[in-house]
Amino acid sequence: MSETLITLERVCKLYQVGEENFTALNDVSLEVGNGAFMSFVGPSGSGKTTLLNLIGGLDRPTTGSVLFKGRRLENMSREELAAYRRENIGFIFQTYNLLPVYSVYENVLFPLILNGQKESQVRKRVEEMVAKVGLADQMNKKPAQLSGGQCQRVAIARALVKDPMLILADEPTANLDSENSRQILELMQELNHEYKAAVIFSTHDERVTRYIRREVRLEDGSISWDKRRNGTEIET
Ligand SMILES: Nc1ncnc2c1ncn2[C@@H]1O[C@H](COP(=O)(O)OP(=O)(O)OP(=O)(O)O)[C@@H](O)[C@H]1O
Numbered sequence: 001m002s003e004t005l006i007t008l009e010r011v012c013k014l015y016q017v018g019e020e021n022f023t024a025l026n027d028v029s030l031e032v033g034n035g036a037f038m039s040f041v042g043p044s045g046s047g048k049t050t051l052l053n054l055i056g057g058l059d060r061p062t063t064g065s066v067l068f069k070g071r072r073l074e075n076m077s078r079e080e081l082a083a084y085r086r087e088n089i090g091f092i093f094q095t096y097n098l099l100p101v102y103s104v105y106e107n108v109l110f111p112l113i114l115n116g117q118k119e120s121q122v123r124k125r126v127e128e129m130v131a132k133v134g135l136a137d138q139m140n141k142k143p144a145q146l147s148g149g150q151c152q153r154v155a156i157a158r159a160l161v162k163d164p165m166l167i168l169a170d171e172p173t174a175n176l177d178s179e180n181s182r183q184i185l186e187l188m189q190e191l192n193h194e195y196k197a198a199v200i201f202s203t204h205d206e207r208v209t210r211y212i213r214r215e216v217r218l219e220d221g222s223i224s225w226d227k228r229r230n231g232t233e234i235e236t
């Protein structure tokens with residue numbers, strides 16, 4: 001359980017803005033264990049999305065390293081990094097990012113097709129995943145015909161269908177009301193247990209934090225605290 005999945009070693013991310021460099025992440029070091037259920041919290045602009053993007057191989061640090069099960073992402077070519085994302089990571093975004101012309105079924109099928117699988121071989125798995133997130137009766141609808149909470153369920157099914165080691169969720173409840181947020185968090189908690197995928201959220205949402213086992217707070221691109229919950233105990 002405590003085997004390390006992600007290691008960040010002194011990660012810095014600088015963005016060039018005009019003539020100036022802007023430091024979005026400053027010397028961030030962190031380890032995330034297999035099966036984690038944790039979040040990055042902190043004010044707007046503190047670096048949460050930047051950090052998720054580096055872990056997910058969507059972007060590279062300016063200095064420092066990101067390791068996935070001991071493999072350094074900086075040594076991967078663009079193609080290897082793309083394969084790393086496809087094979088190991090499920091992404092969930094604030095705005096769902098579903099493909100609007102595809103049905104619920106097709107949106108969840110899509111990552112498996114990208115991984116080179118045939119529809120006939122995975123149809124059952126896709127249907128089961130859609131059922132798992134409570135949308136068995138909405139299988140043929142398009143995203144525009146669904147509520148926000150239902151869209152986020154499709155995004156969760158799409159992220160989990162390829163059985164990833166890690167789910168990265170950038171403010172997954174930001175566009176949802178309290179009841180939908182609660183349901184989405186409970187669903188993710190259940191799927192974290194059942195599928196053993198580690199989940200890292202970013203969130204501003206106080207309602208989210210009671211569900212998570214570890215909370216890492218960022219301020220101005222640095223970690224200001226790292227708390228673990230053991231039942232109701234909080235260890236700093
Ligand atoms: N492409 C970019 N070019 C320049 N600066 C950027 C770029 N992307 C992000 N930043 C800056 O880096 C900092 C961190 O941004 P980031 O998106 O990671 O914050 P965040 O914690 O996710 O904020 P929010 O809670 O609003 O989503 C911000 O000050 C932002 O303006």
Ligand SMILES: [Mg+2]
Pocket residue numbers: 048049050170202
């Ligand atoms: Mg963000």
